[in-house]
Amino acid sequence: MQPPRENVHDRLPGEAPRWLHGELPVNVRAGQGTTISGDLAFKRFLSGRTPALVLGAHCTMDGVQFAVGADGVVEIGEYCYFTNVVLLCELAVQVGSYVVIGWNVTIADTDFHPIAPALRIADAIACSPLGQGRPRPPIPRQPVVIEDDVWIGPNATILKGVRIGAGAFVEPGALITRDVPARARVAGNPAEVIGRL
DSSP, rough: OOOOOOOOGGOOSOOOEETTTBOOOEEEEEEETEEEOOOTTTTTTTOSSSSSSOOOOEEEEEEEEEOOOTTEEEEOSOOOOSSSEEEEEEEEEEEOSOOEEEOOOOESSOOOOOOEEHHHHHHHHSSSSGGTTTTOOOOOOOOOEEOOEEEETTTTEETTTEEOTTEEOOOTOEEEESSOOEEEEEEEETTEEEEOO
């Protein structure tokens, strides 16, 4: 029988940071009052950087998956609330303070595989048992930056090289393929500015 799930909203603001399913990895830095829930949070956390993940104070990371590659670094400001977000980081993902990100949002700073057909084939062979240790072709990586006071709705996707300006509002299901101006409201696939806040 599972113990009752803790209500993360009942914790005191001065409490030490914690992961509800174990000890935080040694290269994770988290501020006071920050809570990480979800047993998959660090399943694919492979970064060798120190620190590799920096979380500000009073953040709630509810069901977030930190899939961070060997060279990846994720920085998240204070008072952020993420629910069931997947952070795919091979280089850098930077998020400001007071950012809210809804269910099933994916943020990726790389395509993870080459785009050109010949390179895709070479990559598939290198990743397969037939590759016998063959190196993978280089894969483009570009940082993702999300500034302060941004709201990102459920099922949005944010791709490599994107900067989302302060106070922007990303509608549910939007596909962000290019920069979003500060205080802009964006929607669609690919996302377009549909208003100003």
